[in-house]
Amino acid sequence: MTTTVRPLAIVVMLGASLLLAGCGEEAEVEAPAPRPVRVVTVEKVMGGQVASFTGEVLAQDEASLAFRVSGRMIERSANVGDQVKAGQVVARLDPQNALNALRSAQAALAAAESQLVTAANTFGRQEQLLGNGFTTQANHDAARTALQAAQSGVDNAEAQLKIAQDNVSYTDLVADAAGTVTARGAEPGEVVQAGQMILQLARQGGRDAVFDVPANILRSASADQVITITLSDDPGVTATGRVREVAPQADPVTRTFRVRVGLDNPPAAMRLGSTVIGRVELGATAAIELPASALTAVNERPAVWVVDPVTGTVALRNIELRRFSQASIAVESGLSPGDVVVTAGVQALHPGQKVRLLGAGS
Numbered sequence: 001m002t003t004t005v006r007p008l009a010i011v012v013m014l015g016a017s018l019l020l021a022g023c024g025e026e027a028e029v030e031a032p033a034p035r036p037v038r039v040v041t042v043e044k045v046m047g048g049q050v051a052s053f054t055g056e057v058l059a060q061d062e063a064s065l066a067f068r069v070s071g072r073m074i075e076r077s078a079n080v081g082d083q084v085k086a087g088q089v090v091a092r093l094d095p096q097n098a099l100n101a102l103r104s105a106q107a108a109l110a111a112a113e114s115q116l117v118t119a120a121n122t123f124g125r126q127e128q129l130l131g132n133g134f135t136t137q138a139n140h141d142a143a144r145t146a147l148q149a150a151q152s153g154v155d156n157a158e159a160q161l162k163i164a165q166d167n168v169s170y171t172d173l174v175a176d177a178a179g180t181v182t183a184r185g186a187e188p189g190e191v192v193q194a195g196q197m198i199l200q201l202a203r204q205g206g207r208d209a210v211f212d213v214p215a216n217i218l219r220s221a222s223a224d225q226v227i228t229i230t231l232s233d234d235p236g237v238t239a240t241g242r243v244r245e246v247a248p249q250a251d252p253v254t255r256t257f258r259v260r261v262g263l264d265n266p267p268a269a270m271r272l273g274s275t276v277i278g279r280v281e282l283g284a285t286a287a288i289e290l291p292a293s294a295l296t297a298v299n300e301r302p303a304v305w306v307v308d309p310v311t312g313t314v315a316l317r318n319i320e321l322r323r324f325s326q327a328s329i330a331v332e333s334g335l336s337p338g339d340v341v342v343t344a345g346v347q348a349l350h351p352g353q354k355v356r357l358l359g360a361g362s
Helices: 006-027 098-133 137-169 215-220
Strands: 034-042 042-057 062-066 071-076 091-095 172-174 178-186 199-202 209-211 227-232 236-246 259-263 275-291 296-298 301-307 313-316 320-324 328-333 340-344 354-358
Touching: 042 178, 042 199, 071 172, 071 199, 091 199, 098 137, 209 215, 209 236, 209 275, 215 275, 227 259, 259 301, 275 340, 296 313, 340 354
Parallel strands: 034 354
Antiparallel strands: 034 340, 042 209, 042 275, 062 199, 071 091, 091 172, 178 199, 209 259, 227 236, 227 275, 236 259, 275 328, 296 301, 301 313, 301 340, 320 328
């Protein structure tokens, strides 16, 4: 006998089967396991920092030697790298125009002195005639005025002669101190202007190591900090020094400050223009140190993952860095002692995710 199954019964049986299957699948879905992460507990520690910068050796005192008058330069006896002595003539202008002006001033003085002699004789006669009653007071006063004018003319001629003599001496460019020529600004045969740099002279008497330093290092270092200077190509050549001068304004491009460190008895190998490395140990301060692996970013700012000890979940927190290296970071602000920070596994985390701590230490 054949059993007939009605269509309605088939539909009911299929629906019950699907419902049971669905309940079985929901029973199998479980909440994700907490992600294991490695953490550290934040605390402030005392630590110092050694900062190093690359710079160059310059003279403490540099001067631009220039003529005080214009003219055509006919000689330059010193070149870059030459040692010059105080009082040495290093360049000359064509003196012909200055000599002509000197002769003109000498002639003007002779004429003024002749006029003075004539005016003095005239005044003497008027003095005598007035005493005898043979001239008027007006003539006497006019003679006195002429004498005074002649005397003024002589004084002016003497001053012009002194100017002409000085201009002749100015055609010789003289080094005012011993030193080394570091640059030249004109060649023989050129017409140069008064004040135009002819030679750059690094005067003897001191050497500076010059560096461009960030503002945060300037704030951390003390004013009398001893700085160690070494040659970049020969670390065995060393010297020490202290900050002698700090630029009052930052460079508009690099935002660093030019710092000049006066060298104490620099070795001869530290020549002008040598590349040197300066190292300074900054004072120990309380800081929060973390492994560099803890660092991430959010909103284009540095951040770390912080674990909530109550819920066991993580959240991103922005921080301010004091310094950064490939191994560690120093946190300026954003964290407090006792915070638990994730140091490994930060790439796979998302806000609110539960984590399992693998290690908590300082």
